Amino acid sequence: MRTPRRALLLVLPLLMAIGLLSAPAAAAPPAVQTGPFSTPTPGPDGRIIYIMQEGDTLWTVAALAGITLEELMALNGIQASDAGFIPPGTELQLGLAGPVVATQPPGATPTPTGPLPTPTAISGTGEICVLLFRDDNGDARWAETEPALAGGQLSVADVNGTVVGEWTTDGSTELDLNDVAIGHCFTDLQFGDYNVSAGVPPDHNPTTTMNIGVRIEPGETKYVAFGAQPSGASAGGSGGERSTLLGLLGVVLILAAGGLAFYASRFNRGRSRLLR
Template sequence: MKKTPWILALVCALVLSGLALGLIPGAPAQAAPNPQLTNFPTPTPGSDGRIIYIVQPGDTLWRIAAVAGISVADLRDLNFLDPDDVVQPGQQLVLGLGGPAGGEATQAPVATQEPLEPTLTPIPGNGTLCVLLFEDINGDSMRQEEEISLAGGAINISNREATVSITVDTPAHDPNSETADYYCEEGLQEGDYNVSVAIPEGYNPTTALNSPVELLAGDITYLTFGAQAGSAVIEETAPAPESIGNTPLLGIVGLVLLLGGIGLGVYSVWFRK
């Protein structure tokens, strides 16, 4: 019976070893508690439109970025964090920009139309018209060197708007003229003009007596018109003989001539016998 304490001690040791190794069913072993992550609160935009998130215990940049739907790099850029920075509970992080809190609709910007600049109306320039009425000696409608200007006519310059109407006499030939006998009207506004001439009496036109012309700014336009002296037909009529009145002297002279003729006839007949 002296061996009983040793046997009991050996059995107790085996039981304790089995419990330690889990071979003998006993009280269930308690598993180590898993770390519980806090719920991710839904961030809402602030009054300035920034979406702010307050870091909770157990949060990391990767978890916050994954739940917010942005990349870790963007999260760092929004909060000016370095790669080695670690977030702390209670720290505020910017997740992005949104509308103001309270769900108020953000009014879309209204497109503004810029006022149109007025179109500048170009200021018309000036030009010059030079007109010549020449004596067309050979009547070929072309001015030759020896064909000079014809005085005694008239020149008229008018525009389509009827704001210009100028009439002058045709100048006489001047061998020292710088404009070669042309009459020049300067300072005319550009536009459509009609130029016409009137020829002196006794001349026939060898060209058209009017011409339309479009005058442009800075232009000097030359126009020539010709006229030739008309051939005057002089009809010479023989002067009518003066009528001689019935006078007694003429009757006596006629009677004497008649008697003389009769006498000569009688004498010639008697002389032949």
């Protein structure tokens, strides 16, 4: 009995030694940065930026930068749920410094800055060409077959109501290169807004609005056209149509009366036969 027990006592230490030798070495704890922490240089915008390294945590970065963890998270908009998942290479703002000021080399003198150029005011003149035409078809649009009217009044006034030009039409007109009727042109009008109006000749009715606002740019030409019809044109046409309608109505009434008379005579004849 003693021999097996002794053998067991000899084997157990041997097995324990073999187990210790075959066990893997324990993983060494991650290295912690113990060296001096150099504060990053502020950028041109004054921000102090630190780039996360392998093994860094927000707590260690905040402690080495001399700020609290809450301040570091607030500067970078980090939520508490994301504090443990900041990968290496992430830029963290540690604070703000004054903007970087470029220094001049010794002995250099600053070059004085000249006065800024004064904005040039807009200047120049334009013109407005106004046509008063006889609107034969009444469509309020000028056609090549519609002549200019004489005896009308044209005027141009600025935004203050001051009349800067007047003209009595003489019935003459001409076309520009784009076949646009020119009429009378008011020239040398300064840049700005104007009101153009027209008065029709006697015994005429306007077919368009008789005043319009126009804005003139330097070197620009604007074209305005006003239309009018002789007063008797529309009245004569409506009178002729009315006479025709009345004539047709009279014929219808005469035919209707004749029909009634014929029917009445036939009715009376039939009645007299029945009485016999």
